[in-house]
Amino acid sequence: MATPFTGPNADRTRRWLPLATLVILMVVVGVMQPTFLYPATLLQLASDTAVLFILAAGVTFVIMLGGIDLSLQSMASLASVVVALTVAQLGYGSFVLAIGIGAVAGLLSGLAHVKLKVPSFITTLAISGVLFSTALVISGERSITLGEADRNYQAWITGSFFGIPGVIIIGFVVFVLASVLQSRTPFGRYIAAIGAGEPAAYASGVRVSRYKVYAFILSSTLAALAGVVLAGRLASGSPTLAAEMLLPSIAAVVVGGTAITGGVGSIWQTLVGSLIISVVRIGMTFLGVNIFAQNIVFGTVLIVAVAITIDRSKIPIVK
Amino acid sequence: MSNATAAAVTVKPRPFAGLQRLAGWAPLAVLVLLCILIAVINPNFLSFGNVVRISQSAMVPMVLGIGATLIILMGSVDLSVEGVLTLAAVLLSMLVLNGANANELGLFAVVIVLAVGAGVGCINGMINVYLKVPSFMATLGTWFIGVGVGNALLGGMAIRINDPLIRGLAIDRFLGFPWGVWVAVLCVIIALAIQNYTRLGRHIYALGGGEELAALSGISVAKVRIAAFTLAGVFYAVGGILASAQLGLGNAQIGSGRLFTTITAVVVGGTSLSGGRGGILQTVVGVLIVVVLTNGMVLVGVEPSVQIGVQGVMIITAVALSINRKLMKIVK
Numbered sequence: 001m002a003t004p005f006t007g008p009n010a011d012r013t014r015r016w017l018p019l020a021t022l023v024i025l026m027v028v029v030g031v032m033q034p035t036f037l038y039p040a041t042l043l044q045l046a047s048d049t050a051v052l053f054i055l056a057a058g059v060t061f062v063i064m065l066g067g068i069d070l071s072l073q074s075m076a077s078l079a080s081v082v083v084a085l086t087v088a089q090l091g092y093g094s095f096v097l098a099i100g101i102g103a104v105a106g107l108l109s110g111l112a113h114v115k116l117k118v119p120s121f122i123t124t125l126a127i128s129g130v131l132f133s134t135a136l137v138i139s140g141e142r143s144i145t146l147g148e149a150d151r152n153y154q155a156w157i158t159g160s161f162f163g164i165p166g167v168i169i170i171g172f173v174v175f176v177l178a179s180v181l182q183s184r185t186p187f188g189r190y191i192a193a194i195g196a197g198e199p200a201a202y203a204s205g206v207r208v209s210r211y212k213v214y215a216f217i218l219s220s221t222l223a224a225l226a227g228v229v230l231a232g233r234l235a236s237g238s239p240t241l242a243a244e245m246l247l248p249s250i251a252a253v254v255v256g257g258t259a260i261t262g263g264v265g266s267i268w269q270t271l272v273g274s275l276i277i278s279v280v281r282i283g284m285t286f287l288g289v290n291i292f293a294q295n296i297v298f299g300t301v302l303i304v305a306v307a308i309t310i311d312r313s314k315i316p317i318v319k
Numbered sequence: 320m321s322n323a324t325a326a327a328v329t330v331k332p333r334p335f336a337g338l339q340r341l342a343g344w345a346p347l348a349v350l351v352l353l354c355i356l357i358a359v360i361n362p363n364f365l366s367f368g369n370v371v372r373i374s375q376s377a378m379v380p381m382v383l384g385i386g387a388t389l390i391i392l393m394g395s396v397d398l399s400v401e402g403v404l405t406l407a408a409v410l411l412s413m414l415v416l417n418g419a420n421a422n423e424l425g426l427f428a429v430v431i432v433l434a435v436g437a438g439v440g441c442i443n444g445m446i447n448v449y450l451k452v453p454s455f456m457a458t459l460g461t462w463f464i465g466v467g468v469g470n471a472l473l474g475g476m477a478i479r480i481n482d483p484l485i486r487g488l489a490i491d492r493f494l495g496f497p498w499g500v501w502v503a504v505l506c507v508i509i510a511l512a513i514q515n516y517t518r519l520g521r522h523i524y525a526l527g528g529g530e531e532l533a534a535l536s537g538i539s540v541a542k543v544r545i546a547a548f549t550l551a552g553v554f555y556a557v558g559g560i561l562a563s564a565q566l567g568l569g570n571a572q573i574g575s576g577r578l579f580t581t582i583t584a585v586v587v588g589g590t591s592l593s594g595g596r597g598g599i600l601q602t603v604v605g606v607l608i609v610v611v612l613t614n615g616m617v618l619v620g621v622e623p624s625v626q627i628g629v630q631g632v633m634i635i636t637a638v639a640l641s642i643n644r645k646l647m648k649i650v651k
Contacts, residue, residue: 068455116639121396121455122582122592126634129579133628141624247463260456292470292571299464303457307450317530318451319395319594 014309018257018272025276029283036282043165045278050171051226051233053274055245056252057178058222060270061215063253064195066262067120069216071109071128072223072249075102076242078135079227084144084237087153094153095228102224103217105131110213120216135239143238146231157232167229174222178267181218191215195262247295251302252277259309277301342640346589346604353608357615364618367495374496375489377610378503379562383581384588384602385510386554389547391585393526394594395447395454400581401574402458402465403439403552407432407559409469409478411485412569418479425484433556439465440552444545462578469571477570480563488564499561506557510599513550523547527594576627583630584609587637596641609633 030037055072062069079098086094105127113123146154157166182188190211193201202208226245231237256273258265277298284294312318358364383400390397413420414428424431439461446457480486488499514520522543525533534540558577563569588605590597613626 112635112639116635118635118638119592122586122638123635125579125582126631129631129634130628133624133626133631136624136627137622247459250459260453290471290474292475293467295463296467296471299460299462299467302463303446303450303452303460306452306456306460307446310452312451315451315453318447318453319393319530 014257017308018255018269018276021255022272022276022279025279025283029279029286032283033286043168045275045282046168046171047165048282049274049278050167051230052245052248052252052277053171053271054174054222054226054229055242055249056256056270056274057174057267058219058226059249060178060253060258060265060267061182061191062120062219063250063258063260064191064262064265065212065215066195066198066260067113067212067215068250068260069109069124069219069223070121070246071105071124071131072219072226073242073244073246074128074131074135075105075220075223076227076230076245077237077239078105078131079224080231080234080237080241081135081139081144081239082237083228083231084146085138087150088147091153098228099221099224102221102227105224106217106220107213109220110216113216114209114212124216132239139237139239141239143236143241146235146237151235154232154235157229167233170225170229174225175267175271178222182267187211187214192263192265195264197263244292244295247298247302248277248281251298251305254302254305254309257309259311260306261311261314263314264309264311343589345640346587346601346608350604350608350611353611353615357611357618360615361618364615369614369618371496373607373610373614374500375565376614377606378497378499379558379565379577380580380584380606380610381503381603382506382554382558382561383577384584384606385506385599386551386558387581387585388590388597388599388602389510389514389523389551389554390454391590391592392523392594392597393544393547394530394592395544396582396592397443397458397548397551398455398578399439399443399458399461399465399552400555400558400578402462403436403555404465404559404562404577405469405571405574406439406465407436407556408563408569408573409472409571410435410569411560411563412478412480413472415480415482415485417481419476423482425482428482429485429560432560433553436552436554436556436559437549438552440549440555441545443552444548447548448541448544466571466574469574473569473571475571477568479568485560485564486567488561489567499564502557502561506554507599507603510554514599519543519546519550524595527596529595579627579630580609583634583637586641587633589637589641591641592638 035041055076059069059072079102082098082101083094086097090097109124109127112118112127113120157170159166161169190201190206193206194208194211198208227242230241234241252273253270254260254273255276256269258269280297281294284297363369383404387397387400411428411432414422414424414431416423443458443461446452447454488502489497491498493501522533522538525538526540526543530540562573566573584605585602586592586605587608588597588601588603590601609630612629616626
């Protein structure tokens with residue numbers, strides 16, 4: 001079947017399409033609301049994008065493998081609950097604990113996926129249930145507000161350094177580290193190789209299972225970090241704090257141009273994708289679209305982006 | 320994938336065929352054991368009142384499970400369960416006699432809601448077939464679109480349903496069971512008839528067993544897929560009607576958590592995620608396992624929030640036990 005975005009120039013078009021979309025969207029929103037392009041507003045945009053980007057950066061590695069992580073919103077929520085419950089006793093240790101739980105959850109997802117050969121969407125859906133349940137139980141099914149004294153520990157998130165908000169710096173550090181991992185290390189190359197063709201990667205001696213597990217650990221750890229940051233920004237933790245973030249995160253990755261068939265994509269593209277999602281969200285808020293109804297747009301965007309980026313030669317049978 | 324199908328075609332009778340047949344009965348054995356165990360701990364489990372209670376909590380998961388089974392049998396998956404259910408429940412509450420507007424369409428509203436369910440299912444199928452988007456991604460999108468439309472229509476409110484016909488599904492009884500339970504039983508019978516006695520049913524199995532082979536033998540894969548997704552959408556809409564009848568209202572949170580129970584029930588019943596094996600009866604057993612376990616945990620005094628976690632562990636265990644690893648070279 002003939003589809004658009006095939007042919008000799010398709011790859012180049014695909015690579016630049018997301019960035020072009022972002023620029024056009026920013027101009028459109030800027031015309032609608034001129035204050036949008038003021039430095040203060042752009043800084044606010046970057047702050048709002050940081051959490052989404054951290055989530056999306058983690059799941060980028062899993063999607064590049066050709067897998068998916070549907071547990072990131074539950075992991076982020078659980079991390080926020082862990083921070084809210086333990087920051088009074090553990091101080092900065094609560095962040096380490098929350099992020100450590102993220103790593104363990106990712107390890108469990110990865111092992112269940114690789115050792116039991118359970119498809120990743122079902123593994124992570126199930127792990128998501130376990131994490132959500134844990135968050136419900138330890139929080140007593142309620143939202144926990146951080147005390148005044150505990151908020152001092154959140155200064156690295158809520159404060160600013162030389163005029164730049166802490167969240168942007170955290171997001172930037174994640175961007176640099178994830179970019180280096182993805183483009184400058186064997187890990188990044190193996191992930192892309194496994195996504196591009198698993199049997200070939202296996203045959204050339206790549207330890208496929210091991211790198212898959214690493215990717216799931218990375219995804220879950222970054223999700224936990226996102227939860228920690230979110231807890232700091234909202235000064236609370238709750239089992240549903242990040243419930244609405246799954247769809248935007250996956251949409252951000254796919255809109256940036258990372259194909260769900262694996263092998264193609266980069267952290268840089270995920271950053272562009274995250275910014276697109278944020279700008280669309282701000283645009284919709286200007287137009288007065290209800291925050292939950294915005295999922296109608298993100299759901300549609302997700303399907304369209306997947307349809308454009310997917311590599312159909314890799315899936316002769318679409319299940 | 321093509322290697323896997325080729326292997327499936329040339330597969331020889333396995334030495335453990337008897338064991339495999341035995342494994343097919345495992346879910347039923349689990350269900351029976353579970354019932355005995357809970358009845359021993361708390362004899363109230365077998366009282367008529369509790370059996371009715373179990374049937375009430377099983378009716379919505381049953382209808383949803385039936386729909387999802389049709390899709391999973393093809394080797395696809397449908398994550399839009401909550402989206403369609405929410406949309407159906409919200410629309411129904413707005414169209415029948417209710418506490419928010421002057422509509423009073425009665426039975427006609429039910430027809431509209433079923434048609435909307437069919438429409439969303441059909442869109443799922445068309446995205447899957449014509450845009451060649453894998454079903455889990457297509458239905459992930461429509462899941463959130465459905466819930467989003469529900470939210471946009473209600474804006475966070477809940478609408479009380481005052482229509483006696485809809486309320487009667489949960490309140491009025493026949494032979495001691497609410498009418499909603501009988502609707503679910505009727506759905507099981509209809510689905511069994513479709514699965515066993517129609518061409519669509521046989522073609523769904525054929526697609527799950529090996530799509531290339533099915534296409535080569537002249538089955539119109541596109542038509543079967545779209546029909547199956549459409550049918551599943553209708554069943555989810557029935558689930559939405561029953562769920563809103565049970566709560567007596569429609570709101571945008573009515574679907575929350577139901578996808579999870581549905582997938583658990585289908586895979587615990589023994590329908591294979593890789594397609595071709597399992598069926599409606601297996602899902603009936605799976606739904607009963609999930610519901611009986613929940614009911615038992617309540618009787619024993621386990622917190623409801625723990626149950627989601629238990630279901631998560633059940634999903635992984637059931638899928639891990641049922642996957643035929645010989646046929647799966649690459650697991651994504």
